[in-house]
Amino acid sequence: MATIDLNADLGEEVTDDAALLAVVTSANVACGYHAGTPAIMRAVCDEAVLRGVSVGAQVSYDDRENFGRVARDVAGDVLREQVADQVGTLSEIAAAAGTTVRYIKPHGALYHRVLDDPEQARAVLDGSGRLPVLGMPGELWRLATEAGRRTWCEGFPDRGYAADGRLLPRGKPGAVLEETDAIVSAALRLAGGVDSLCLHGDSPGAVAHAVAVREALEADGWTLVGL
DSSP: OOOEEEEEEEESSSSSSHHHHHHEEEEEEOOOOOOOOHHHHHHHHHHHHHTOOEEEEEEOOOOOTTTTTTTOOOOHHHHHHHHHHHHHHHHHHHHHHHHHHEEEEHHHHHHHHHHHOOOHHHHHHHTTTTEEEEESSSSSHHHHHHHOOEEEEEEEETBBBBBTSSOOOSSTTTTTOOOOHHHHHHHHHHGGGGSEEEEEETSHHHHHHHHHHHHHHHTTTOOEEEO
């Protein structure tokens, strides 16, 4: 049986969390530093429990003004404590809802920084206990693997890729896909080489895209299972 996870960024105050939780199998929950509040985190966790959706901590730089998408130079020890704070907050809320945080995934600028920056990657790992890591191959992945931590590889059907296999920077032509057919085609193409597919909850038409991707994956023989 071929299995794959479908994840989305939730709790960011910009999308229909409940509708997406009816479709996806894992939820990357914003932990308050780029978006989200304790009340929103609790609402997402409550609904995730009802839907059988796995919960992950979507940690970021402390930068609500820029939605966590601007690169920051943060000292390693400071970043470690910020990550620990985010994971700790979500873990308490998840426990109260009857679930646990099953993985960590950096958000935005931090996601891309830890692909190449070993100091920042180490800070993320040190601040997140022994949680598995969801992301793309890079420094964070390498260090997690060396530490014996589980890693899951993800692909992005709603984003464009550069020749080096990295995501095109937002703002460049083709960086963000908005047509459902193109997103579905990308999902089917990526599915065989990743553990999870990510759909951005802040993208226009996010719910419709998620429904279409899930239907296409299941029609193609995939069983969707959370992380």
